[in-house]
Amino acid sequence: MHTIATPALWFVFGLIVVIALVIDFVVLRAGGTHKVAFKEAALWSVAWIALAMLFNLGLWYWLGGHVSAEVANETALQFLAGYLVEKALAVDNIFVFLLIFSRFGVSAELQKHALMIGILGAIVMRAILIFVGAALIQRYHWILYFFGAFLIYTGIQMVRAPNDEGDFESNPLMRWMRGHLRLSKEYSGAKLSVVKDGVRWYTPMFMVIVLLAVTDVIFAVDSIPAIFAITEDPFVVLTSNVFAVLGLRALFFLIAGMADRFHLLNYGLAGVLVFIGLKMLIADVWKVPIGLSLGMVALLIGASLVASRFLPRTD
Numbered sequence: 001m002h003t004i005a006t007p008a009l010w011f012v013f014g015l016i017v018v019i020a021l022v023i024d025f026v027v028l029r030a031g032g033t034h035k036v037a038f039k040e041a042a043l044w045s046v047a048w049i050a051l052a053m054l055f056n057l058g059l060w061y062w063l064g065g066h067v068s069a070e071v072a073n074e075t076a077l078q079f080l081a082g083y084l085v086e087k088a089l090a091v092d093n094i095f096v097f098l099l100i101f102s103r104f105g106v107s108a109e110l111q112k113h114a115l116m117i118g119i120l121g122a123i124v125m126r127a128i129l130i131f132v133g134a135a136l137i138q139r140y141h142w143i144l145y146f147f148g149a150f151l152i153y154t155g156i157q158m159v160r161a162p163n164d165e166g167d168f169e170s171n172p173l174m175r176w177m178r179g180h181l182r183l184s185k186e187y188s189g190a191k192l193s194v195v196k197d198g199v200r201w202y203t204p205m206f207m208v209i210v211l212l213a214v215t216d217v218i219f220a221v222d223s224i225p226a227i228f229a230i231t232e233d234p235f236v237v238l239t240s241n242v243f244a245v246l247g248l249r250a251l252f253f254l255i256a257g258m259a260d261r262f263h264l265l266n267y268g269l270a271g272v273l274v275f276i277g278l279k280m281l282i283a284d285v286w287k288v289p290i291g292l293s294l295g296m297v298a299l300l301i302g303a304s305l306v307a308s309r310f311l312p313r314t315d
Helices: 007-031 037-067 069-103 110-139 143-160 174-178 204-228 234-246 248-261 265-281 290-310
Strands: 193-196 198-201
Touching: 007 037, 007 110, 007 234, 007 265, 037 234, 037 248, 069 110, 069 204, 069 234, 069 248, 069 265, 110 143, 110 198, 110 204, 110 234, 110 248, 143 198, 143 204, 143 265, 174 204, 204 234, 204 265, 234 248, 265 290
Parallel strands: none
Antiparallel strands: 193 198
């Protein structure tokens, strides 16, 4: 797989992610089971965004000194576009997380623990999917057309069913867990299972974690092909994805109280998916400039947010 990254760059990226996760875990443990306030979530969101931009700046500087200014500029724009796309699509992911937490009655104090575990699983799963996707694209270039058509189909489905919340009771995974595991109806703090009278019971938190993981995999199937439309370099795809996911917990609490204000965001996200899908389909005829891609993503998301502010919700 062709990439601009050297072993040293991979090492630095991995080290930054490990340090960031350790700090996040330490802060999480020190804070205890408290409800995350809007101000705290906003500060953490700014910190995660700043970390991503600093990494991009460092990557740009390194490439400018070791490769060329042209490659440095192109890669920095690709990272920024990938980060923006992933961040935007993560908002739709968060709405589903809200539904899961509401359905299982997860308290605000326990939600951050569930999200932290979900983020770790998301990083591992996305890394696997990205390397598999990069290998497939390198060997079968035509798969990009499949990705493009799939993104267009997904975008159209989001418009046709913008309020599809899913039925957790009829979910095959839920039915399997109910049929094969001893499931407790009571929470035991952040524990995933408890032992009662020598028998292990799985708490509702276990079901929540499983559903969060499955939901993230489903959304990754959308977001990862979308970033491959921007760049096929696995290093840029993985780093932009991971840095966007690292801020997912803070972003969740930042918008959790404002979900109703973004009732038209699905249409903006659908527009992004359709645009990127079309970009993939015409890639061999015309390669859409990164600057134009950034502008279109920002325009579509921004327009849906503004429209949500001024147009009332209807049945």
